[in-house]
Amino acid sequence: MAELSSTLLYIAFILYLIGTFFFGGSIRDKRGKDEKTNRWARLGIAAAILGFLSQLGYFVTRWIAAGHAPVSNLFEFTTFFGMMLVGAFIIIYFIYKLSALGLFTLPVALLLIAYASMFPTEISPLIPALQSDWLKIHVTTAAAGQAILAISFVAGVLYLTKVVDQSKATKKTFWLEFVMFVLVTTLAFVIVTTVFRAMDYESVFKWIDKNGQEAEMEFHLPALVAPHEGELLTKDRLAGFVELPAILSARKVNTVLWSTFVGLILYGVIRLILRKRISAALQPLVKNLNLDVVDEIGYRSVAIGFPVFTLGALIFAMIWAQIAWTRFWGWDPKEVWALITWLFYAAYLHLRLSRGWHGEKSAWLAVIGFAIIMFNLIFVNLVIAGLHSYA
Amino acid sequence: MNHVKCECGHVNPFGTVLCENCGRALAAEGEGNSEKLHDMRYDGSARRSQTYNKTIVDKVWNFFSSVKVGVWLIVITLIASAIGTIFPQELYIPSNVTPEQFYKDEYGILGQLYYQLGFHRLYGSWWYMTLIASIGISLVICSLDRVIPLYRALKNQGVSRHESFLKRQRLFSESYVDNIEKNVEQVKKNLTARRYRIREENGNILAEKNRFSRWGPYVNHIGLIIFLIGAMLRFFPGMYVDEVLWLREGETKEIPGTNGEYYLKHHQFILETYQKEKEKDVFQEAIDRVGDGSVAKNFQSNVTLYKKQGDSLPGEEPKLKEVKDFSIRVNEPLKFDSYAVYQVNYKLNELNKMTFDLIDKKSGKSFGKVVIDLLNPEKKYDLGNGYAVEIASYLPDFYFDDEGNPATRSRVPNNPAFVFKMIAPDRPKGETSFVAIQQTIEPNENNKYKMKFSGIETKNLTGLVVRKDLTLWVLGVGGAIFMIGLIQGLYWQHRRIWLKADNGKIMLAGHTNKNWFGLKNELDIILRDTEIQKPVDQKQLKE
Numbered sequence: 001m002a003e004l005s006s007t008l009l010y011i012a013f014i015l016y017l018i019g020t021f022f023f024g025g026s027i028r029d030k031r032g033k034d035e036k037t038n039r040w041a042r043l044g045i046a047a048a049i050l051g052f053l054s055q056l057g058y059f060v061t062r063w064i065a066a067g068h069a070p071v072s073n074l075f076e077f078t079t080f081f082g083m084m085l086v087g088a089f090i091i092i093y094f095i096y097k098l099s100a101l102g103l104f105t106l107p108v109a110l111l112l113i114a115y116a117s118m119f120p121t122e123i124s125p126l127i128p129a130l131q132s133d134w135l136k137i138h139v140t141t142a143a144a145g146q147a148i149l150a151i152s153f154v155a156g157v158l159y160l161t162k163v164v165d166q167s168k169a170t171k172k173t174f175w176l177e178f179v180m181f182v183l184v185t186t187l188a189f190v191i192v193t194t195v196f197r198a199m200d201y202e203s204v205f206k207w208i209d210k211n212g213q214e215a216e217m218e219f220h221l222p223a224l225v226a227p228h229e230g231e232l233l234t235k236d237r238l239a240g241f242v243e244l245p246a247i248l249s250a251r252k253v254n255t256v257l258w259s260t261f262v263g264l265i266l267y268g269v270i271r272l273i274l275r276k277r278i279s280a281a282l283q284p285l286v287k288n289l290n291l292d293v294v295d296e297i298g299y300r301s302v303a304i305g306f307p308v309f310t311l312g313a314l315i316f317a318m319i320w321a322q323i324a325w326t327r328f329w330g331w332d333p334k335e336v337w338a339l340i341t342w343l344f345y346a347a348y349l350h351l352r353l354s355r356g357w358h359g360e361k362s363a364w365l366a367v368i369g370f371a372i373i374m375f376n377l378i379f380v381n382l383v384i385a386g387l388h389s390y391a
Numbered sequence: 392m393n394h395v396k397c398e399c400g401h402v403n404p405f406g407t408v409l410c411e412n413c414g415r416a417l418a419a420e421g422e423g424n425s426e427k428l429h430d431m432r433y434d435g436s437a438r439r440s441q442t443y444n445k446t447i448v449d450k451v452w453n454f455f456s457s458v459k460v461g462v463w464l465i466v467i468t469l470i471a472s473a474i475g476t477i478f479p480q481e482l483y484i485p486s487n488v489t490p491e492q493f494y495k496d497e498y499g500i501l502g503q504l505y506y507q508l509g510f511h512r513l514y515g516s517w518w519y520m521t522l523i524a525s526i527g528i529s530l531v532i533c534s535l536d537r538v539i540p541l542y543r544a545l546k547n548q549g550v551s552r553h554e555s556f557l558k559r560q561r562l563f564s565e566s567y568v569d570n571i572e573k574n575v576e577q578v579k580k581n582l583t584a585r586r587y588r589i590r591e592e593n594g595n596i597l598a599e600k601n602r603f604s605r606w607g608p609y610v611n612h613i614g615l616i617i618f619l620i621g622a623m624l625r626f627f628p629g630m631y632v633d634e635v636l637w638l639r640e641g642e643t644k645e646i647p648g649t650n651g652e653y654y655l656k657h658h659q660f661i662l663e664t665y666q667k668e669k670e671k672d673v674f675q676e677a678i679d680r681v682g683d684g685s686v687a688k689n690f691q692s693n694v695t696l697y698k699k700q701g702d703s704l705p706g707e708e709p710k711l712k713e714v715k716d717f718s719i720r721v722n723e724p725l726k727f728d729s730y731a732v733y734q735v736n737y738k739l740n741e742l743n744k745m746t747f748d749l750i751d752k753k754s755g756k757s758f759g760k761v762v763i764d765l766l767n768p769e770k771k772y773d774l775g776n777g778y779a780v781e782i783a784s785y786l787p788d789f790y791f792d793d794e795g796n797p798a799t800r801s802r803v804p805n806n807p808a809f810v811f812k813m814i815a816p817d818r819p820k821g822e823t824s825f826v827a828i829q830q831t832i833e834p835n836e837n838n839k840y841k842m843k844f845s846g847i848e849t850k851n852l853t854g855l856v857v858r859k860d861l862t863l864w865v866l867g868v869g870g871a872i873f874m875i876g877l878i879q880g881l882y883w884q885h886r887r888i889w890l891k892a893d894n895g896k897i898m899l900a901g902h903t904n905k906n907w908f909g910l911k912n913e914l915d916i917i918l919r920d921t922e923i924q925k926p927v928d929q930k931q932l933k934e
């Protein structure tokens with residue numbers, strides 16, 4: 001069962017990839033000007049739906065194998081988030097029939113799933129705090145809410161790709177390009193991790209942690225930085241060029257450094273090939289977009305996602321916290337970041353009430369909103385220690 | 392002064408922008424509106440904040456009713472909240488160091504600054520509370536400022552609208568058709584099929600649906616207010632109990648916070664971990680990675696709950712009546728009355744009893760055993776035949792203080808030490824000896840007798856939290872109302888379609904408070920089988 005489950009996830013991944021190409025084709029295809037009848041677009045949405053079903057199969061089989069909902073660690077949560085993103089896209093696609101949305105959403109889902117797979121993927125038993133029905137209720141709704149909200153990010157990027165003037169370098173071109181760079185860096189992280197994993201790279205350091213205790217730290221990427229008073233125990237491995245203070249986790253910093261370096265190289269290569277900004281290269285793909293519709297997709301996904309997010313990430317979360325942690329609210333970092341996300345989208349909705357915040361400004365806001373969601377998913381999980389168990 | 396009369400004869404409240412009845416523009420609309428479209432957000436009704444700005448009350452009112460101010464408040468709160476997560480809050484730091492020390496040692500200069508600025512207690516700080524309170528005030532004023540005029544405007548809206556009103560709607564079309572009646576009939580049929588409510592007045596039609604969704608924001612704001620009030624209630628005495636209760640196995644104690652009404656007996660504490668051989672195959676890999684037996688599976692306290700019967704005098708043993716047996720686990724608190732008791736902590740193997748033999752040092756002969764209850768040692772243990780042991784001094788958590796004198800850190804027997812006085816028939820005054828774990832000190836080196844350590848008994852402790860929160864239902868009501876309001880306002884849209892027919896011409900205008908795309912698609916259906924022109928969107932976004 002567990003094997004079947006991984007296979008299904010793999011198939012879903014491939015299908016999303018295929019779907020991306022179909023959606024790409026549907027935009028380049030000049031004949032099917034009417035998107036509703038465009039053959040490529042129909043193939044694209046079919047691939048997305050099949051991929052979604054396959055991933056649903058992964059989810060169900062893994063649930064059966066584990067005996068609990070597979071949303072209990074970072075790998076499971078992030079893949080689920082990817083699946084919800086595709087699900088939200090499919091729904092929005094049937095309302096607005098916009099191929100470009102598929103072309104931009106599926107790669108984000110692909111990146112999410114690939115990113116997730118870099119973390120331990122085995123099925124693990126539940127610690128006592130997670131043994132509750134509220135695990136599935138809270139986590140799935142929260143993820144669904146975030147995924148729907150994330151569609152507004154994709155719409156925002158589409159909007160900006162079209163409207164930002166690429167003929168000269170401005171703050172806008174910089175930040176839009178920065179979004180592209182972050183996506184490339186995520187890809188770089190996946191590549192680096194996969195390559196060294198295939199090589200079975202491992203080095204072990206002895207080091208002194210912040211409590212003055214001696215401890216061991218394992219690296220799976222060559223150490224560019226060494227832990228505090230670190231001493232390499234494995235032979236013939238990189239010993240690190242700089243030693244970090246004890247409060248920083250050398251392994252995490254090392255991973256960030258590797259991803260950034262490789263990301264820069266990868267980005268440089270792409271720029272050399274394209275001979276222009278990535279966002280400039282993408283611009284022709286969106287030139288037929290109706291901006292009004294893209295703006296409305298962005299707004300509607302917030303309007304639809306906001307209640308779902310409130311329910312999952314705040315209300316259900318509070319109910320569960322009252323049961324598991326004795327209080328419904330405790331200012332744990334993850335809780336606070338859920339609140340921040342919520343306040344942010346509340347501000348977004350209110351700004352939409354006034355003139356002048358539609359269109360481009362909204363699009364930038366949607367990008368910031370997604371950055372907050374990702375910050376909560378990645379940074380708060382990995383860096384700020386809290387009660388939420390999947391660190 | 393208090394009313395404005397429109398050309399159509401309708402009397403509007405002072406400050407009205409668009410006549411409630413016919414929609415004619417009464418006042419120059421706000422600046423920035425030289426465009427030709429009406430600002431329909433509150434149907435051009437008279438809002439207090441847009442009308443008066445003289446007295447202090449006006450100014451305060453206007454300040455808080457501005458959405459711009461509301462958004463600023465939200466954004467500032469958001470940023471402040473984020474700052475609070477840079478370093479852990481005081482609540483989450485280890486309790487054995489002072490906060491001042493902790494932030495300095497862990498995070499250096501920045502940590503020190505964080506501490507000095509009070510960010511370590513950010514969420515309870517007066518200015519954070521003020522921010523939340525201002526959002527609350529803003530919510531109330533802002534909602535009142537709009538909901539009443541909006542209600543009036545929608546209630547009083549006329550069916551026949553002036554041409555100028557229709558022309559300045561975002562969706563508008565003018566069509567010349569041969570058979571007006573037939574077309575109008577068809578439109579009406581289509582509108583009914585789309586569940587519009589239709590009102591008619593000499594050739595004018597107003598079709599409307601989902602007006603209730605306009606109240607969504609106000610409903611959700613009410614929910615929020617109730618929630619905030621609920622959160623404040625907790626500061627009233629009696630609403631809220633939060634106590635810690637540590638119980639050893641076998642111990643019975645009054646449950647704190649229950650005014651002596653309830654008692655809890657702890658039978659056994661169970662800690663289980665995931666063991667490789669006992670778990671399903673799929674878990675093997677995960678257990679291997681983190682280490683066999685290192686992941687907790689269950690924390691459980693088996694307890695019995697008692698209720699006190701009648702009154703008892705202080706010091707008197709209370710009469711207890713058993714209420715129920717229960718296993719408290721994480722996620723499964725023990726509930727009774729309005730209380731809940733949670734599993735949150737534990738301590739394994741605390742020293743509980745120590746056993747010593749009183750022996751003759753030379754021959755090793757024993758004269759009896761002394762079992763000392765470390766939590767409640769007796770003064771004197773009589774061993775018969777003239778042998779006895781007195782405890783002259785007891786240090787449950789022994790250490791040497793700065794001056795090198797023996798002292799105790801706490802009342803918890805983490806490292807017990809005793810000064811024994813050993814009495815025997817040949818030593819009637821007794822010999823003194825200081826005994827701690829792994830060491831014995833004799834003041835006058837030549838004792839005949841000795842307390843020989845022979846064994847310990849340990850017990851597990853469970854750490855429970857006792858909670859009562861009478862505010863929960865208020866929060867629940869607030870949360871539910873908030874959700875209802877959200878869904879009401881965001882999943883439906885208020886749509887209106889006006890139709891004006893005269894002289895062979897049909898004018899059609901449409902308005903929705905959001906989701907124009909949806910309205911345009913719906914208009915395709917509504918105008919099906921008619922000759923009426925599809926309305927043009929007069930406000931496509933500018934590139």
Ligand code: HEM
Pocket residue numbers: 343346349350352353455456457458459460461462464465526527529530533534537605607608609611612615877880881
């Ligand atoms: C965190 C607190 C708040 C939340 C979660 C919240 C939530 C909402 C939501 C979901 C809407 C509906 C938006 C839409 O339909 O597009 C709304 C509308 C609105 N809110 Fe808030 N709100 C909050 C605070 C405030 C504050 C402080 C103000 C005061 C300035 C305010 C004023 C308004 C107004 C004027 C509307 C529009 C009403 C209408 O369209 O008839 N809100 N609010």
